[in-house]
Amino acid sequence: MVLVRTRCDTLPAMPVRLSDSLGRVTAEPVYAVADYPLYDVAAMDGFALSACDTAEASPRAPIVLPLALPAFAGAPPAAWRAGGAVPISTGARLPSGCDTVIPRERTRTDGGRLIVAEPQPSDRNVRRRGEDALAGEKVLEAATVITPAAIGALASYGLADLSVRALPRIALFATGDELIVGTGNPTGGGIFDANTPMVAALLARAGFAPVTYPVARDTPTQLHDHIAAAAEGDAAQIIISTGGVSVGDRDHVGEVLRAHGATCHFHGVSMRPGKPVLFATLPNGSIYFGLPGNPVAALVGARFFVLEAIHTMLGLPPEAGIHIASPVAAHPTATLFLKVRVDYRDGLPIVDILDGQQSHRMRPLLTANAWLVVAPAGADARLFPLDGTF
Ligand code: AMP
Numbered sequence: 576m577v578l579v580r581t582r583c584d585t586l587p588a589m590p591v592r593l594s595d596s597l598g599r600v601t602a603e604p605v606y607a608v609a610d611y612p613l614y615d616v617a618a619m620d621g622f623a624l625s626a627c628d629t630a631e632a633s634p635r636a637p638i639v640l641p642l643a644l645p646a647f648a649g650a651p652p653a654a655w656r657a658g659g660a661v662p663i664s665t666g667a668r669l670p671s672g673c674d675t676v677i678p679r680e681r682t683r684t685d686g687g688r689l690i691v692a693e694p695q696p697s698d699r700n701v702r703r704r705g706e707d708a709l710a711g712e713k714v715l716e717a718a719t720v721i722t723p724a725a726i727g728a729l730a731s732y733g734l735a736d737l738s739v740r741a742l743p744r745i746a747l748f749a750t751g752d753e754l755i756v757g758t759g760n761p762t763g764g765g766i767f768d769a770n771t772p773m774v775a776a777l778l779a780r781a782g783f784a785p786v787t788y789p790v791a792r793d794t795p796t797q798l799h800d801h802i803a804a805a806a807e808g809d810a811a812q813i814i815i816s817t818g819g820v821s822v823g824d825r826d827h828v829g830e831v832l833r834a835h836g837a838t839c840h841f842h843g844v845s846m847r848p849g850k851p852v853l854f855a856t857l858p859n860g861s862i863y864f865g866l867p868g869n870p871v872a873a874l875v876g877a878r879f880f881v882l883e884a885i886h887t888m889l890g891l892p893p894e895a896g897i898h899i900a901s902p903v904a905a906h907p908t909a910t911l912f913l914k915v916r917v918d919y920r921d922g923l924p925i926v927d928i929l930d931g932q933q934s935h936r937m938r939p940l941l942t943a944n945a946w947l948v949v950a951p952a953g954a955d956a957r958l959f960p961l962d963g964t965f
């Protein structure tokens with residue numbers, strides 16, 4: 576993974592409307608434009624007054640405060656005179672001179688007068704200007720993923736636009752003479768193409784929109800044409816293929832990349848599934864992931880290598896996972912990626928290693944909700960969310 580990170584450049588910054596920023600990653604720190612709250616306002620429906628006017632109040636000798644005209648949210652601040660009270664709604668500006676609000680349900684009125692039977696503390700039920708954020712204050716760091724809640728907070732602080740990382744352009748295609756496209760009946764040694772829709776969906780869920788190409792047959796010419804199409808013009812910054820990276824006679828991806836002048840960073844990783852995975856850089860700077868054809872291996876490659884590359888390009892730190900004591904024996908040399916289901920019993924996670932761990936077995940993926948990644952020859956095991964959304 577470290578090798579992947581060192582070969583990925585950070586994408587440029589671009590402006591987006593706040594309302595379009597869900598899932599995007601901030602390119603710079605974000606500063607509040609306005610104080611929030613913008614004014615001192617009432618936090619309850621009730622009566623605004625000056626606490627010191629009630630200092631002498633007691634049940635035997637209540638204080639009677641004449642009521643001014645009411646203050647409503649969105650209206651200019653209401654006028655208040657010392658020794659009086661202002662009926663006020665939640666969110667209305669606190670009249671100048673008032674420092675507390677008595678909630679309506681705790682008061683008694685008599686015609687146009689408020690009866691107060693005990694001294695009132697100051698600063699109750701009042702939201703002070705700027706108590707949540709001050710204009711010019713840093714409210715978010717760079718490299719933060721924008722969530723719905725963050726959109727709400729930034730809108731409160733008067734932001735309309737944000738500077739975020741551009742999204743990577745991604746090209747995706749599957750290879751294989753045996754791949755059937757569409758829903759027709761398989762003939763001969765066919766297999767339906769699972770990888771194109773699956774990897775496209777993984778990327779879509781993480782917020783990216785890959786351009787998918789038709790299946791490439793196992794000929795150097797077709798592979799060459801797909802790679803050339805993805806790398807030309809408005810080139811994809813990430814090109815992903817599945818299949819054709821093993822050692823079979825029809826596995827041409829490696830040689831076609833070399834013919835393209837690509838620099839291969841690795842071809843083969845000590846992991847299961849996903850061993851044949853290839854990572855290269857094309858002469859134009861596009862990075863290339865040759866994922867294995869077996870769908871589980873392709874999914875692991877996309878989930879852990881491609882998403883890691885995208886994280887790096889967006890300026891995000893590596894994903895750490897959740898450390899757990901491994902429920903399975905480590906492999907002496909390979910990292911294991913296991914399909915697991917995590918359920919909680921009495922608040923504690925129970926990790927079920929699902930049946931069917933082979934790299935062609937899709938069925939356990941229908942119940943899995945996490946990957947258990949077991950490092951070789953050690954007790955280090957970590958859980959990662961299945962789809963790696965962030
Ligand atoms: P390969 O990596 O090309 O040697 O393929 C390994 C295995 O994965 C073979 O059994 C292929 O039939 C299968 N396979 C390759 N590509 C796909 C795909 N797009 N969808 C489903 N299975 C595939």
Ligand code: MG
Nearest residue numbers: 751818819868
């Ligand atoms: Mg193949």
